[in-house]
Amino acid sequence: MIDRPTVAVTLLDEGIEPPSYALPGDAGADLRTTQDVVLEPGERALVPTGVAIALPEGYVGLVHPRSGLAVRHGLTLVNSPGTIDAGYRGEIKVPLLNTDRTEPIRLQRGDRIAQLVIQQVAHARFELVQELPDSARGAQGFGSTGGFGTATAADSESPAH
Numbered sequence: 001m002i003d004r005p006t007v008a009v010t011l012l013d014e015g016i017e018p019p020s021y022a023l024p025g026d027a028g029a030d031l032r033t034t035q036d037v038v039l040e041p042g043e044r045a046l047v048p049t050g051v052a053i054a055l056p057e058g059y060v061g062l063v064h065p066r067s068g069l070a071v072r073h074g075l076t077l078v079n080s081p082g083t084i085d086a087g088y089r090g091e092i093k094v095p096l097l098n099t100d101r102t103e104p105i106r107l108q109r110g111d112r113i114a115q116l117v118i119q120q121v122a123h124a125r126f127e128l129v130q131e132l133p134d135s136a137r138g139a140q141g142f143g144s145t146g147g148f149g150t151a152t153a154a155d156s157e158s159p160a161h
């Protein structure tokens with residue numbers, strides 16, 4: 001049996017459903033808005049969910065956008081993914097952003113606006129050293145392995161092309 005951590009939830013708004021998985025096996029539990037919200041093109045708003053939680057130590061809650069709202073309406077989160085610390089007891093709020101250039105997004109109280117993914121997380125010890133160990137990547141980054149329009153001969157031979 002896979003271990004399922006228990007997360008204590010309080011509802012700050014009794015008319016709102018607690019976070020819930022839409023289907024068995026879903027990674028994200030949907031969060032709802034407690035307010036009617038209209039986001040004009042390019043507008044952002046910090047939207048309350050009516051939910052506060054206590055995550056067990058060693059866990060983090062990551063607030064992700066819902067892909068359907070993103071693809072259909074351009075709705076995303078300014079800080080995606082938002083981080084819910086295990087010690088946070090306040091209301092989870094979601095900084096929504098309408099990325100559409102022309103259409104407003106109208107949300108109604110109770111709409112599922114984002115999803116909460118709960119993961120185990122390491123709490124590191126940061127140890128100062130004089131030199132870091134070698135690695136294949138070294139200090140190369142920011143597109144060092146190629147990007148758009150830089151397909152290699154090996155890429156063009158692959159059946160996907």
Ligand SMILES: O=c1ccn([C@H]2C[C@H](O)[C@@H](COP(=O)(O)OP(=O)(O)OP(=O)(O)O)O2)c(=O)[nH]1
Binds near residue numbers: 081084091092093095
């Ligand atoms: O989308 C989000 C992101 C964060 N939070 C809450 C929970 C989190 O534990 C707290 C702090 O978030 P974060 O560490 O990302 O923000 P910060 O700007 O670093 O604030 P702080 O100085 O309080 O850590 O705010 C939310 O409700 N929604």
Ligand SMILES: [Mg+2]
């Ligand atoms: Mg912080």
